[in-house]
Amino acid sequence: MVAGEEADPSEMILGGGRLTPGIVKIGQTVRRPKSAFTRTLLLHFAQAGFDGVPQHLGRDELDRDILEFLPGDVPAKWRALTDDQVAAAGSLLRRFHEASQALAERLGGGPVICHNDAGPNNTVFRHGRPVAFIDFDFASAGDPLDDVAYMAWSWCISSKPTRGYVASQAHQVRVLADAYRLSAAQRARLMDAVHERLVRNEYFWTARASNGPPVISGPPPTEVLAWTSAEKAFVARFQTVFAAALA
Template structure:
């Protein structure tokens, strides 16, 4: 029998393990939709996501294991890495566009396409994992979150804001964002930062058990507010870079 190796890093779903060349995940409320989505993506030839293999005898979701490296946290990325991430996100969205999975929305969004949910191979982002929060939505929901988590940082040691803004432009170009939607990207970043603070605040006031300690949740709320304030303060720099 293959050994179960715990996979750390996930905040939404606990108890994820690797078994040989597969990943086993506890089933949840979103499992049926995620299974349909992954099967659809596989049918569309999209290789940037795990393949769904069904349920194991314990009732856990079984997915293919994607070899590579998943960053533990946010860091600086090169322009080519950011561009490839943007192109990967566009390919994901295009693979769902016009499908029965989108409902009245344009695409199915991953809703958490940060570097910590991205598999890298030879230094290149090649796939997304953890589709727990995937749902129909607008592309800007994902692109705003990606621009924030891949390109924008308020910490003192971060690169200058002009360089961050230039990298947001690299992402928008690689995704193929044009027309009126391009002018809305900055607001999409701010929206995701505000929503992140709200999401963590909901967990702070929730009953135990929580997905993190009270101190960890409080820090993530404060960080989200700092990121929002930084982005809003330098709004003109980001907007100018996207023109």
């Protein structure tokens, strides 16, 4: 918005977004900066009959993407979740990947389209159950195990003492693997994939802290980087516990 310009009273700024500015709700729609890939992805899902994402409804007069507003609750932060919620998330991610396969085949780069940020904070819950994913800024073709690894971390694993015993976290990683229907070979690679994702997060937030644009909300990049490093050390420390649960 230009300095001195009044905000449109019909637009409600949506909270929760950390990296993408200009996301607002108008009526039962969400307006976001346009993304050709998001448009392609959501139109593909609509054609495939997958209802676990919002519909793409076109572009508005400001050339923003118009997305369906999905009613429900979106957690502001990662938190402890139940086994049933983790299982439902794993099943939802499996359906997301299966519905994306034809598009990934056309694009190349991997067998499925990965969300790449499928944490609880990018998931719509209804009656306590995860039913849809939102925010596809990082989506791309890739290895489905990358998405499962990110979900294992963001839904099941935490170095914070308040998040419970490691054995309970490892059990939830097993619940996720079962719900997604990981193969034996994928289960053997899962915790290595979690570690690799944490390393990638360190690179991302290191660059963001040194020369990237500021985050819109939440802690600064340096704080996120320190937390990510603590999470990586936690996963490495208890690697055998997690691996045993998956065996």
